[in-house]
Structure formats: structure tokens, C-alpha cells
Amino acid sequence: MVDLLVGGVALMLVFEGLLPFLSPTTWREVFAKALRLSDGQIRFLGLSSMLVGLLLLILFWR
Secondary structure (H helix, E strand, O other), X not given: XXXXXXXXXXXXXXXXXXXXXXXXXXXXXXXXXXXXXXXXXXXXXXXXXHHHHHHHHHHHOO
């Protein structure tokens, strides 16, 4: 189980690093837009992301 968790975190870090590595200018623009979001909008994005991730885990983890 720990191997799966570490693998998932490692894969998340790879995906998180793709945009700043491939296009730092676009990453800065996205980050600047994110700073202008309200707390409610950020919470909604976080909740949506968690629900999609949970749904994917339920559907494909067998």
C-alpha cells in the first residue's frame, strides 16, 4: 500500500512540474490568474479536483 501511495505522489509531482518546465511564461500567467481568484473559487477547484481523483480511483483501482 505504501508503494502505491509513493508512486501516486511521485506521478503527481511529475504532472505538476510539466507546465513550469515546458512553458514558464504560461505557468506565471496561470499562477497570476489563480492569485486573483476568491477563496470560494479556490475551494471549489480543490473540491472538484479531489472528487474527480476519488472517482478515478473508484473506477480504475481493482
